[in-house]
Amino acid sequence: PTIRLADYTRPAWEVDTVHLTFRLSPDATEVRARIRFKPGRGGDLWLDGQALDLLEAAIDGKPVAPAVGKQGLSVPAADLPKDGFEWTCTTRIDPEGNTSLEGLYLSQGMYCTQCEAEGFRRITYFPDRPDVMAIYTVRIESDLPVLLSNGNRIGSGPGWAEWHDPWPKPAYLFALVAGDLKSVTDSFTTRSGRKVDLAIWVRDGDQDRCAYAMDSLKRSMRWDEEVYGREYDLDLFQIVAVDDFNAGAMENKGLNIFNSKYVLASPETATDGDFEGIESVIAHEYFHNWTGNRITCRDWFQLSLKEGLTVFRDQCFTADMRSAPVKRIQDVQGLRAAQFREDAGPLAHPVRPEEYVEINNFYTATVYEKGAEVIRMLREIVGAEAYETALNLYFERHDGQACTIEDWLQVFEDATGRDLSQFKLWYRQAGTPQLDVEEQFDGTVHRLTFRQNVPATPGQPNKQPMPIPVRWGALDASGHEFANGLHIADAAVTTLDIPCSARPVMSLLRGFSAPVHLKQAEQVGDRAHRLAHDTDPFNRWDAGRALAMEALLDGGDTQDWCDGVGRVLEDEALDPAFRAMVLSVPGEGEIAQATALAGRVVDPDVIHARRKQVRQNLAHHLSDRLAPLRDAQQIDGPYSPDGSAPGKRALANGLLGLIALQSDGLNLAQAAFDRADNMTDSLAALTILTAHGAGKNALAHFHHRWSGVSLVIDKWFGVQARFGSIADIEALLDHTEFTWRTPNRFRALIASFAFGNPTEFHRKDGAGYQLLADWLLRMDALNPMVAARTSTAFDSWRTVTEDRQALIATQLERIASAPTLSKDTSEMIGRLRAG
Numbered sequence: 001p002t003i004r005l006a007d008y009t010r011p012a013w014e015v016d017t018v019h020l021t022f023r024l025s026p027d028a029t030e031v032r033a034r035i036r037f038k039p040g041r042g043g044d045l046w047l048d049g050q051a052l053d054l055l056e057a058a059i060d061g062k063p064v065a066p067a068v069g070k071q072g073l074s075v076p077a078a079d080l081p082k083d084g085f086e087w088t089c090t091t092r093i094d095p096e097g098n099t100s101l102e103g104l105y106l107s108q109g110m111y112c113t114q115c116e117a118e119g120f121r122r123i124t125y126f127p128d129r130p131d132v133m134a135i136y137t138v139r140i141e142s143d144l145p146v147l148l149s150n151g152n153r154i155g156s157g158p159g160w161a162e163w164h165d166p167w168p169k170p171a172y173l174f175a176l177v178a179g180d181l182k183s184v185t186d187s188f189t190t191r192s193g194r195k196v197d198l199a200i201w202v203r204d205g206d207q208d209r210c211a212y213a214m215d216s217l218k219r220s221m222r223w224d225e226e227v228y229g230r231e232y233d234l235d236l237f238q239i240v241a242v243d244d245f246n247a248g249a250m251e252n253k254g255l256n257i258f259n260s261k262y263v264l265a266s267p268e269t270a271t272d273g274d275f276e277g278i279e280s281v282i283a284h285e286y287f288h289n290w291t292g293n294r295i296t297c298r299d300w301f302q303l304s305l306k307e308g309l310t311v312f313r314d315q316c317f318t319a320d321m322r323s324a325p326v327k328r329i330q331d332v333q334g335l336r337a338a339q340f341r342e343d344a345g346p347l348a349h350p351v352r353p354e355e356y357v358e359i360n361n362f363y364t365a366t367v368y369e370k371g372a373e374v375i376r377m378l379r380e381i382v383g384a385e386a387y388e389t390a391l392n393l394y395f396e397r398h399d400g401q402a403c404t405i406e407d408w409l410q411v412f413e414d415a416t417g418r419d420l421s422q423f424k425l426w427y428r429q430a431g432t433p434q435l436d437v438e439e440q441f442d443g444t445v446h447r448l449t450f451r452q453n454v455p456a457t458p459g460q461p462n463k464q465p466m467p468i469p470v471r472w473g474a475l476d477a478s479g480h481e482f483a484n485g486l487h488i489a490d491a492a493v494t495t496l497d498i499p500c501s502a503r504p505v506m507s508l509l510r511g512f513s514a515p516v517h518l519k520q521a522e523q524v525g526d527r528a529h530r531l532a533h534d535t536d537p538f539n540r541w542d543a544g545r546a547l548a549m550e551a552l553l554d555g556g557d558t559q560d561w562c563d564g565v566g567r568v569l570e571d572e573a574l575d576p577a578f579r580a581m582v583l584s585v586p587g588e589g590e591i592a593q594a595t596a597l598a599g600r601v602v603d604p605d606v607i608h609a610r611r612k613q614v615r616q617n618l619a620h621h622l623s624d625r626l627a628p629l630r631d632a633q634q635i636d637g638p639y640s641p642d643g644s645a646p647g648k649r650a651l652a653n654g655l656l657g658l659i660a661l662q663s664d665g666l667n668l669a670q671a672a673f674d675r676a677d678n679m680t681d682s683l684a685a686l687t688i689l690t691a692h693g694a695g696k697n698a699l700a701h702f703h704h705r706w707s708g709v710s711l712v713i714d715k716w717f718g719v720q721a722r723f724g725s726i727a728d729i730e731a732l733l734d735h736t737e738f739t740w741r742t743p744n745r746f747r748a749l750i751a752s753f754a755f756g757n758p759t760e761f762h763r764k765d766g767a768g769y770q771l772l773a774d775w776l777l778r779m780d781a782l783n784p785m786v787a788a789r790t791s792t793a794f795d796s797w798r799t800v801t802e803d804r805q806a807l808i809a810t811q812l813e814r815i816a817s818a819p820t821l822s823k824d825t826s827e828m829i830g831r832l833r834a835g
């Protein structure tokens with residue numbers, strides 16, 4: 001059934017307290033629940049429940065026999081004491097047989113939970129909706145040495161432990177962990193002087209890979225105090241690393257559970273990118289304590305209320321810890337690759353969706369990353385100071401509540417006196433706006449005319465103009481910036497007049513001030529001018545990007561671009577990390593998007609060949625400057641994931657990628673692989689060798705060296721999936737270390753192939769599509785959430801050549817007509833086919 005935002009009603013019954021007792025056993029765990037209900041809107045009692053064996057139930061101690069169905073149970077209002085009652089029940093569940101990794105499951109001998117969004121209903125019967133908040137006390141009985149739940153431990157003995165969380169929370173924030181775990185501990189003193197114990201729990205042997213996560217946690221705690229005035233609110237904060245996990249991590253109150261990929265790192269096993277990922281996910285989950293947990297969502301349509309805001313917060317944190325311009329470039333690159341792609345196809349949906357079948361299908365780039373952009377725009381429009389005032393009001397007014405996007409915007413209206421009704425369209429209208437700019441210089445005034453168009457998306461044929469904040473700067477012929485400002489394009493057509501005596505070069509949408517496609521018909525030479533002189537680093541990078549894209553689309557001249565990139569590379573005043581980004585060529589997915597946006601048919605083979613050619617042109621242009629530039633990035637001293645070293649490595653490895661295109665270059669790549677003393681350099685060299693079909697020995701060596709270290713073996717699968725043939729990938733699927741029970745491994749092979757190997761995925765005989773469909777069907781029977789997520793690899797199918805579209809249509813139909821298909825995957829396939 002479709003759930004609609006418009007149908008929201010308050011809960012019939014609310015909950016004061018929850019007492020849970022778990023008697024853990026792999027295939028027959030017993031959960032005893034004692035729940036204190038109080039009247040809400042009134043009516044029958046509905047409790048969600050899935051895959052539960054109900055052993056007994058009582059109301060105020062008197063046994064009851066409720067009507068039990070596949071989705072839950074109900075008790076008629078007439079059988080319920082009007083003023084409230086105590087519900088008790090015992091359910092039996094099967095953690096070992098739980099391959100969905102939602103609810104309580106076993107991962108390599110360790111019990112753990114994932115309850116967001118609707119996993120708690122697989123543990124016991126409960127009103128499993130975020131606007132029902134309660135205080136939890138939990139008793140765990142098991143022989144396992146470590147027994148954890150939310151909040152503070154209030155008692156323990158041999159074979160049991162009890163936990164109490166004083167903060168009311170929705171069921172999706174419940175967590176339980178039990179296993180033979182080891183901890184790394186530390187402490188943090190809050191600015192008001194309270195000492196918080198910190199613990200990271202891992203499997204024995206992994207303790208020495210937790211230091212970076214712990215350090216990131218302490219920096220996150222400090223940052224939230226300094227920048228948002230938010231202190232931690234319990235005496236204990238715990239993180240657990242799990243190998244089998246559907247998502248990246250989960251912000252359960254006081255007991256965050258993480259995919260081990262975002263906790264464990266050492267220089268030998270983790271890349272610079274992995275370290276940065278750990279820092280940002282640790283921050284993200286920690287920041288949820290205020291934006292998500294203390295203030296939560298009324299219903300799942302409001303998901304971006306916590307996710308968009310928390311992503312925005314973690315982006316700002318990373319910008320403060322590292323280089324702000326480089327972080328912005330990375331984020332926009334990610335936004336364009338994933339969110340613009342989503343917005344352009346059959347899966348497009350608003351930041352606040354208005355209906356869904358399965359909410360897990362809406363943990364998307366739009367809700368997360370576009371949601372963060374919307375908050376960035378809001379801050380841009382009201383100003384940093386007003387943003388801070390509004391946020392303080394938000395925390396003050398809504399602490400302890402389950403809120404809506406309306407509540408959020410109301411806070412900004414009250415704090416600033418602005419009318420944000422038009423701004424709200426950013427939450428309601430799907431699709432990436434196109435902003436066309438025309439420029440006219442009349443001798444005294446430079447006039448810009450902005451025309452916006454929000455494309456039609458599924459279910460939304462007509463759109464209204466939105467307020468698009470455009471940060472701008474005007475450059476003169478010598479590259480000097482003589483004027484700048486903020487223009488808000490808030491109607492179908494708006495104009496901006498800049499008084500000046502000569503035609504300027506306009507730098508528009510600085511810092512990517514709005515998530516739109518900007519179409520600026522620049523004069524010949526303007527882009528190259530901005531690549532050389534723009535004072536906004538983001539736009540400087542983007543000018544290079546646009547130059548490259550022009551050549552990529554038309555197979556045209558690369559001279560201006562090569563010249564400009566060469567000058568940036570040799571500018572020692574520029575951050576190596578920034579230079580590395582200027583050096584990188586748009587990926588095949590991004591080129592495919594630009595092709596479709598220009599109204600042309602996407603032929604992945606043509607795109608692949610063009611991109612290769614453009615990179616070759618650059619390598620040829622830079623020729624013997626490449627090696628000395630690379631040598632200049634040598635790093636002295638021990639490995640550090642912070643400071644300037646990662647940027648230098650990124651630049652050196654980017655250059656190595658171009659050197660590999662020259663004669664004898666692969667020998668240098670092989671030497672780099674042999675010499676590498678950290679995972680960043682090792683994986684970069686391995687990737688280059690494999691991309692050129694010269695990775696056989698290196699791959700064997702890498703596999704041997706890292707056997708048993710699963711996060712590294714994932715990389716080994718991933719590289720081959722991106723550059724191998726279908727036959728190679730089929731062989732890997734038969735490899736003893738391939739397992740569909742660990743989402744990371746499945747993604748390393750299947751998602752890397754479907755998203756990262758366009759040539760083979762789009763093979764003209766349809767073998768790539770068939771392989772993906774086969775594995776989606778296999779995965780769907782085990783883990784619907786992961787299968788449904790992977791099906792998004794088909795989301796651009798309407799843009800490719802007709803023969804390929806027909807082949808994909810056949811596979812989508814085959815999946816759709818499978819005898820049993822999860823709600824998750826059937827919703828996704830339905831949307832894909834309709835689009």
Ligand code: ARG
Pocket residue numbers: 116117247248249250251284285307360363
């Ligand atoms: N709230 C978690 C986070 O963003 C992610 C939970 C993912 N759950 C899901 N059903 N996809 O940090």
Ligand code: ZN
Pocket residue numbers: 284288306307310
């Ligand atoms: Zn989140």
